[in-house]
Amino acid sequence: MSLLSLSEVSAFYGASQALFKVTLRVNEGEVLALLGRNGMGKSTTIRTLCGLVPAAGGEIRFDGHDLRRLPPHRAARLGLGLVPEGRRCFAGLTVEENLTAAARPGPWDMTRLVRLFPRLGERRGQLAEKLSGGEQQMLAIGRALMTNPRLLLLDEATEGLAPIVRQEIWAAIATLKRDSGLSILLVDKSLRELRQVADQAVVLQRGETVWHGPMADLGAEITDRYLGV
Template structure:
């Protein structure tokens, strides 16, 4: 479904990604792990075509999705191919209501407004409230719901639960487990290693813009050199 091969990218004169390779298959949950500043968000931006808007550019490698080479495509074209993004910092539309946020970029498919508010009942309660007036947890639910409303083949979450209260984090992990059970392919960035190891099929570890390790949860748990050397666990 998604395949990155030897991806290189940077901002201005600074190169951030040197050799990133990973893949996500249909129905698979894959995590992108690494300490802060190792290139995880830049990788997501490269996939989604967002690097130019951040002053960045691709320097080499291959980005393919659904059998098409998408490197250099504009974000709207990438999204229409079936990639849905929950960005770092949520980035909901602050002046639009919850309902308007959800329907602004909606596409036909399994996820409708009724299904999303059933998944996140709190959004139904806040349906007429502006995005700027929601709590951080509610904004994250809204960002996930908005991405689902595009009915993506692959859902990408950059920092899925960062900065959220424990109860909200638990609710989001429950939702992600449900999505996985329904066959939704997911590429996930999050610092909660215990949670991602329960959820994911495979993990990809980045160090200074390079893929340094890939494998399943059992293999990761049995690799103290990876946990201590690259994840500081």
């Protein structure tokens, strides 16, 4: 069953069109990888479906709701959990305060979250600004999970992290896929890791969907044409 669907979505930054015809679908319990070279519209797609960038055309539906008609906070309450590019933790709040600030009732609570990211339990009373980059990324993911979302949106969740921390983040994503039943839409450049967790893939080229299908079918021809340097 489709949880999120975008159909020929367009969007602008001022007078510049960033999205032309973005079409994708995320089913219940599915992991979708959103792929493309830098500047092809991946983050803009995430921001547009969350309402942070207004959609100029097309259709965005989440669990039967027309997201184009809702402000971002209403979309979030429907079950969108965003982990934005750049983390954007509340620097002057502690780890626990960051996690509880947006918490909503549901299966994700501090106990369960600390099982996923034990380091957050160890740093519970520490200010977010004092955490390492990897710890801040765990905190950003944890904060989104504490909203008890139905769809987790991960925008470049492993970018710029040390290899060992990247492994921890990918292990957490694999655990979420296996144990939580969450739907996940993720943007990342690591094809090797994506192939281990993603069910489906969508490739963007200049703000338009140019390929979609099972991740297992994403072959060398497509990756060389649209993802290669």
